[in-house]
Amino acid sequence: PNRAVAKFVQFASLTKKIGQEDPRRVIHSLKVGFALTLVSLFYYFKPLYKNFGVSAMWAVLTVVVVFEFSVGATIGKGINRGLATLLAGALGIGAHHLASMTGNVGEPLLIGTFVFLQAVVSTFIRFFPRVKARYDYGLMVFILTFCLVSISGFRMDEILVLAHRRLSTVLIGGCTCVMVSIFVFPVWSGEDLHNLIADHIEKLENCIEGFGEEFFLTSELKNDKAVPVTYRTVSNSKSTEETLANFARWEPGHGKFMYFHPWKQYLKIGNLTRQCARRIEALNCYLNSEIRIPRGIREKFRDPCTNMCKESGQALKELSLAIRKMTMPSSPSDHVMNSKMAAQNLKSLLTSDSWEKDTNLLQVMPLAAIASLLIEVVLSVEEIAESVNE
C-alpha cells in the first residue's frame, strides 16, 4: 500500500507540474468537456435524435476528433473534415450510381475497383510534403467517406438522405468545436509562434551575456553550468515552429495580427536564431575546455570581448522587444553598430604585434577561436536584425 501511495503522490505532483507549466492545458481540457457534453446532450434529447437517427453520433465523433489545442489547428481540421466529407460524399454517390447500373455481377467488381483506385491515389498524394503539412487529415476523411458511401448497399434515395445527414451532423460538430475554441479562452497558434520567437531571442541574449561574464569576469573560479544552457531548446525548435506556423495560417485575424500576417518571416527569423544559437553553443564548449589561459592574456582580451557580448546581447534584447511590441526597430540599431565596432577593435588587437613574444600559441588558441566565434555571433545578430526589419 505504501508503494501505491507513493506512486499516487508522484502522479499527483506530475499532474500539478503539467498544469502549472501551461495553465491553458487545464482550460483546454474543460473546453473539450464542455463542447462534448453540449453535443452529447443534443444527441441524447429526442427531437434531434428523431431527425438524424444514428447519424447523430457523427457529431460526437467530429467533436472528439476535430477539437485541438489551438484555434488554428481546430479550424484546419474542421475545414479539412467538412470539405473532404462533401467532396467524397458526392463522388461516392456517383460511384455507387455508376456501379448499380452494371447489374448484379459487375457491381461488386466495379465498386471494388473504385475503392482500390481511390485509396491508392489518395494515400500516395498524402506523401506530397505540402499536402502532408496542411491536408493530411482531409485526405484521410476523403478515403473514409468515399468507402462508406460507395459500398453502402442502400437504394439511391436512402443514400442521399444518409449523405445529407452525415454532412449536416459533421457540420454541427465542427461548428461547435470552432465556436468553443474561438470564443472560450482562445489559444492562438500565431500568438504562440510570435512569443516563442521573441522568447528564443531573449534566451540567446541571456546566454551571450552569461558567457561574457562567466568567461572573462569570474576568471578562475568556475562552477559548471552557471551559464544558462537554454540555447539547446532554441537549436532543437525547428519542427515546433513549423507546426505552429502551419496552424497559424488557418487562423482568422485576431488581436494584433492581421489575416495575412507574414508567418513565413517568423520561420526565417527562427532559422537565423537557431544558427546563432549553434554558434553560441560552440562558444560554450570553451567554458569547459581543459586548456588554461594565463591571466595576462585573458586580461588583454577582456574588454573588447565582454563589450561584444554586452552589445550583441543588448541588440538581441532590443530585437526581442521590437518583436513583442511589433514596432519597427531603429535600423541600424546603435547596439548592432557598437558590437560591430567592438569586433573591429578585437580584430586590430589580434593583429597588433605588441604581445607576440612571450606567448604560447596553444594558450591563445581558445581565445582566438572565441574571438572569431563572437565575430560570427555579431554577424548573425545583424542578420536577425535585418530580418526583423522586413
Add this chain to the structure above:
Amino acid sequence: PNRAVAKFVQFASLTKKIGQEDPRRVIHSLKVGFALTLVSLFYYFKPLYKNFGVSAMWAVLTVVVVFEFSVGATIGKGINRGLATLLAGALGIGAHHLASMTGNVGEPLLIGTFVFLQAVVSTFIRFFPRVKARYDYGLMVFILTFCLVSISGFRMDEILVLAHRRLSTVLIGGCTCVMVSIFVFPVWSGEDLHNLIADHIEKLENCIEGFGEEFFLTSELKNDKAVPVTYRTVSNSKSTEETLANFARWEPGHGKFMYFHPWKQYLKIGNLTRQCARRIEALNCYLNSEIRIPRGIREKFRDPCTNMCKESGQALKELSLAIRKMTMPSSPSDHVMNSKMAAQNLKSLLTSDSWEKDTNLLQVMPLAAIASLLIEVVLSVEEIAESVNE
C-alpha cells in the same frame, strides 16, 4: 490550356520524384488499397452485413485510420484502438446502467456529468509527455467510445449487442491492417532507425573528409559548397529519430532485431552524432571566412590537420559499418587512436616556438580555431565509438 499542361507536367514530375525517393511509398499506397478493398468487399457481401449490420462500417473506418506507413506505427495504433474500445465500452455500459437507474430526470444530468468528467480527465492526461508519445491515439478513441456507448438511448440488451459488434468489427479491421502491414512488403521503423543512424554517421564522414581536402589541399581555388552540407539534415533529425524509436518499440522481433532491441541506445548515438555534426558545421564556417591565411602557415598545418580529418573520417566509417553489420567494432579502434595521436601532434605544433616571429595572429586565428574544433570532433568521434560499443 498551355498553362494547364505545364501544371500537369509539373505535377507528374513531382509524383515521379516522390515515388523514386522512396519506392516503398508506392507499395504502401497499394497495400492500403488492398486492405481497404478486402474489408469493403467483406462488408458489401450480405452474410457479414446481416451479422453486423451498420456496425460493419467500423471495420472500414478502422482500416483507414489505423493503417500507417510502418509496421510499428500500425501495431501501435491498432493496439491503442482495440484496448481503448474495450475499456471505454465497458465503462460506458457501466455509466449508462448507473444513469438509467436514476429515472427520467436524473438520467441526462448524470450522463452529462459522466461525459464531461471523462472528457476533461482524458484530455488532460493526453498532455503528459510519455502518454502523448505512445497512447495519444488510444485516449482519443477512449473518449469517443465512452461517449457513444453511454449516450446511446438504447435498452441494456441492445447496448451489449452494439458494444460486442463494435468491438469485433474493430478487431477485424485492426487485424487486417496488422496482417497486411507485416506480411506484404513490411516497412519496419526499427530498420529505418538503424539505417538512418548509420547513414548519418556516414554523412559526417563525408563532411569531415571533404572539409580536410577542401581547406588544405585545394588551397586558394575554392568553389563554394563543394563540401557536402549534408550535416544540416543530421543536425535537424532529432524529432524524426524519436518518432521512429517510438514506433520501433511496438514492433515484434524481425530479421536482425530481437524483440528487446536497445532502441534507446540509438537515440543516444543519434544525440552524439548531432553534437558532432554541429562541430563540423562550426568548422565549415571557416571555409567561407573572409580572412585569408598565408600559404606558408597553411602548409605547416596541412599534414596534422588533413591527417586528423582522414583518420576521424575513417573511424566514423568503421563505426557506421559496424552499426550496419551489427558487429562489435574493435575497441579502441586504430583510427580513433590515430586521430587522437594526430590531435596530440597538432597541439605540440601549436606550442612550438619555431614560427612565432613572422606571423600575424589574425591570420593564424582561424587555423587555431579549426585545430581546436577538430580536436573536439575527434573527442566526439571517440564518444560515439564508445556508445556504439555498448
